[in-house]
Amino acid sequence: MRPLRDADFPEVLAVVHGGIHAPDFMPFSFPWTDATGAEMDRQFLQYHWRARAELTPERWQLDLGVWEEGRLVGVQGVSTRDFPVTRTGETGSWLGQQFHGRGIGTLMRQAICVLCLDHLGFEEVTSAAFADNPASQGVSRKVGYRRNGEERWARKGEPAIMVRLVLRKEDLVRPPHDVEVEGADAFVEFVQARAT
Ligand SMILES: CC(C)(COP(=O)(O)OP(=O)(O)OC[C@H]1O[C@@H](n2cnc3c(N)ncnc32)[C@H](O)[C@@H]1OP(=O)(O)O)[C@@H](O)C(=O)NCCC(=O)NCCS
Secondary structure, rough: EOOOOOHHHHHHHHHHHHHOOOOOOOOOOOHHOOHHHHHHHHHHHHHHHHHOOOOOOOOOOEEEEEOOEEEEEEEEEEEOOOHHHHOOEEEEEEHHHOOOOOOHHHHHHHHHHHHHHHHHOOOOOEEEOOOOOOOHHHHHHHHHOEEEEEEEEEEEEEEEEEEEEEHHHOOOOOOOOOOOOOOHHHHHHHHHOOOO
């Protein structure tokens, strides 16, 4: 896993166009996967470029591409708000549909939680998933998150329950392998840097 570079986007978009979920299901609070063709390309790129362009110490987001044996399989991100004070952030992730159900989603979430809690100064990590998304909730359960309430959302005009989840440091279920982290100090210095 490493931050996405512009040169990665053609490969990432090929996986996106290959499908992330069944067409009759929407796992995302913002239904970005409804876009198709060149509109998907533009919106996807703008989302990632905007996230980089708007990075501040208070509010930043980190999106890591996930590779398995040299092949890009998905993206695992974390986004924060008022981070110097709150020390919390929310994970979000997706895998190409052909890579679901093999434990990769659990491993990549464990890896970013180790990064956040051990190296980036987080006190907790949150997640949220619609009640009818057992895969995302399964990952959260396996990684040690606890349920933290429910919210009523409008999903494509229909009511849906969003389950909120929180992972405390002491509850993290670590992956079965050591997680090697490179560049965390440089990243912390970068996001904390202020224009003077
Ligand atoms: C959510 C997602 C990243 C999970 O990754 P994954 O690799 O498929 O999940 P894992 O294989 O690690 O499975 C984690 C657990 O959930 C369970 N699970 C996975 N899919 C399931 C399903 N459809 N129904 C019930 N349980 C399921 C697994 O059995 C596993 O638990 P177990 O080991 O006790 O059996 C992936 O499914 C995905 O990209 N989905 C579409 C996008 C999405 O939903 N993103 C999250 C939005 S909140």
